Amino acid sequence: MTEFIQQLINGISVGSIYALIALGYTMVYGIIKLINFAHGDVYMLGAFAGLYATLVLKMSFVPALLFSMIVCAILGIIIERLAYRPLRNAPKIVILITAIGVSFFLEYTTMYFLGPQPRAFPAIFKEVSYSFFGGKVTISNREITIVVVTIVLMILLQYIVHNTKIGKAMRAVSYDMQAARLMGINVDSTISATFALGSALAAAAGVLVGVYYNKVFPLMGIMFGLKAFVSAVLGGIGIIPGAMTGGLILGITEALVSGYGSSLYRDPVAFVILILILLVKPSGLFGKNVREKV
């Protein structure tokens, strides 16, 4: 039983990170029907921005987190402006291939400038572990931080989407881009805002992973990006609560698979879930709620 609780803690920590990245996938898909495969690499750049903020600018955790989120928000806008906006009316497949191209571009440019070696993330705050059940279950303050930051950011996102003007515009554009434009909504800037928000969340995930695993490297976005994509599809792509739930379910499933099966099956299980969902319920777990997407 104690082992099960520990596995749940492990799963929730990783799952929160998947959820944060998955939100970016889901928001961008919701608004322009694009699977932005470069999203995992924005997360990687977020981690490096966090590394730079702590090592060079000597920032503490929260400023570093904000710094990295701002950097990636700007980056997200630039990527959208340069790579996707010129193709706004091109066939979907063209934009998808462009996204893959952008992904490789970000990965290998980072590798060119920073080298392929992993960098150790500095210990931003002192680590404290709390033990329960006679040391059988431990939870560290970093795990708590991950979950707390994730929850705070998600509440913030829900607030932005439902209670602000830009959120209203995002919802309108996702319903019907043409109609929204006719109603006087600036579609381009709304899409930019969506990319900025999604990228900022991915950056936060990057910094959290840096703190949690204290290792960042240029190709770290590939696996986490794919897992986040699976989470988004699992919850129902285009649906914000779906991305959160999908991330948590995937994280916990993975933890239980490695804990009670074999860790070699962990990655295959994630992709089996993707295939099953696509076969059985392509719209995802929350898929009925089609009209509420962003």
Next chain:
Amino acid sequence: MRKSFLTVIAVVLLSFLLLFTSACGNKSSTSDTIKIGANLELSGNVATLGQSGLNGVMLAVEEINAAGGVLGKKIEIVKYDNKSDNTEAASVATRLITQDKVVAIIGSMTSGNTLSYVNIAETNKVPVISPSATNPDVTVDPKTGKVREYIFRTCFIDPFQGTAMAKFVLNELKLKKAVVLKDNTAPYSVGLAKFFVEAFKNNGGEILADENYTSNDQDFRSVLTKIKGLNPEFIYVPGYYEQVGQIVKQARELGINVPMGGGDGWDSPKLVEIAGAAPLNNTFITNHYSSLMPDPKVQDFVKKYKEKYGSEPDAMAAVGYDTVLVLVDAIKRAGEATPEKIKEALKTTKDVEGVTAKISLDENHNAVKGLVILEYKDGKQTYKAYVNP
């Protein structure tokens, strides 16, 4: 129709021509240098192994060239980065052999990368000498049981390393229940784990579980939680520093405080960076040498290395250095720097005075030499014991 047919023929002819010229292109090699290839992990997930190895190689080459070279010629190292990737290592080997026309290849540091091009070297009849590929299959084909003619190494092999650690745990640490956590994607890790398990069981120990991970993994908490539930007294993690660093760190975070251990794949300054000094306490590794050994030969090497690179030489630097010594000794005895002659001479390598040991190669092309057991204390390696073969 006719026109397009002609075009096709023209294209085919032209491509043959290009192939032919490129194949014969680099035929002439300057005769005043001896070209030796280096196929090393200069980037990628075991990059520090290759970089240290190269430092050792270059230090030795510089000394030999300064002393007049071999057979009146200077040695020239043609080095390429294999990115710690099997496919890349194979293509680098092909390039070294067919384009650069090297007389021998030094590398690679890991068993997996070396194994990816042993057949290429065999077919092209160019000797390969690895400083640190410890998997037995590197020099002996496991399918036929025959020794690979052109493949050599200047290090001990995994059965020795795995067995030495098993005995050390049982006899010195007096621990009887162990768990193995290995990198299922690295022949090195799988090999070490196998020999550790064998020796541990044969000498009265008990293996509680044999767990796996892959070199892409970042999160080991789930499998470590499972291991924690088994209450082992010792955890053997025969992987490479990058994952091992995270495993040790995450294990300590989960409250697993038992001793852990591994092989020479741990030996990297990055290990301490990733795992942290305190979590590494109470961990033990088997290694080729220690810069703390009192031997004057070792201390002399440490001094020279520090002067040139400004850091403590790790074991990979030492084996890289030794590999050049063994190769140059062979070239000297061969009297002629051709792949065939060098291979023949390597076979009879005897008592070459290296930094890590006095090196002789046995009938399986493996170095016969001892190993050291090191313990990490506050992020520093401390010398624990020397084990003879």
